[in-house]
Amino acid sequence: MIKEIVQDGHPALRNKAVEISPEKINTQEVQELIQNMHDSLSTQKDGVALAAPQIGVEKQIFIIAPFIFENPEKEHIVYINPKIISRSKKSSWKDEGCLSCRWKVGQVDRNEEIEIEAYDENGKKFTTKGTDLLAHIFQHETDHFDGILFLDKARNLRDMTEKEINEINN
Numbered sequence: 008m009i010k011e012i013v014q015d016g017h018p019a020l021r022n023k024a025v026e027i028s029p030e031k032i033n034t035q036e037v038q039e040l041i042q043n044m045h046d047s048l049s050t051q052k053d054g055v056a057l058a059a060p061q062i063g064v065e066k067q068i069f070i071i072a073p074f075i076f077e078n079p080e081k082e083h084i085v086y087i088n089p090k091i092i093s094r095s096k097k098s099s100w101k102d103e104g105c106l107s108c109r110w111k112v113g114q115v116d117r118n119e120e121i122e123i124e125a126y127d128e129n130g131k132k133f134t135t136k137g138t139d140l141l142a143h144i145f146q147h148e149t150d151h152f153d154g155i156l157f158l159d160k161a162r163n164l165r166d167m168t169e170k171e172i173n174e175i176n177n
């Protein structure tokens with residue numbers, strides 16, 4: 008079911024998100040939440056990821072849009088109770104936006120390589136590495152669970168131009 012993506016100012020974006028008991032991952036409640044997140048993310052042409060607080064659910068789940076992967080069926084799409092377990096020393100600034108901070112863009116300094124541990128949608132624990140865009144996504148999404156928005160860390164923050172917005176929506 009498509010849910011409204013809440014915007015900056017909504018309390019769910021500033022509260023701490025809680026972990027999900029691993030044994031509850033296979034319940035209808037959690038599976039429906041994951042489905043609602045997929046349905047909601049797929050309405051956003053430029054959406055690369057979505058965290059549960061962005062649909063008002065203060066739980067530690069984020070999903071990544073399959074289109075960012077060359078072989079999505081071989082990749083992890085759903086991350087439950089994710090923990091960053093290591094990060095590269097090297098970092099870089101990259102353009103970022105957020106579906107809950109429409110329509111803003113700014114650069115954020117993030118570690119270039121991240122190792123993350125999480126449970127998948129079947130309740131299986133895994134670890135995986137992300138570099139470059141994926142590393143930025145891992146850090147942006149886990150920040151959502153601490154009530155942190157990219158706006159808090161961005162430089163050169165600005166509103167997107169009408170032209171930029173039209174390019175996304177057309």
Ligand SMILES: [Zn+2]
Binds near residue numbers: 107
């Ligand atoms: Zn975001």
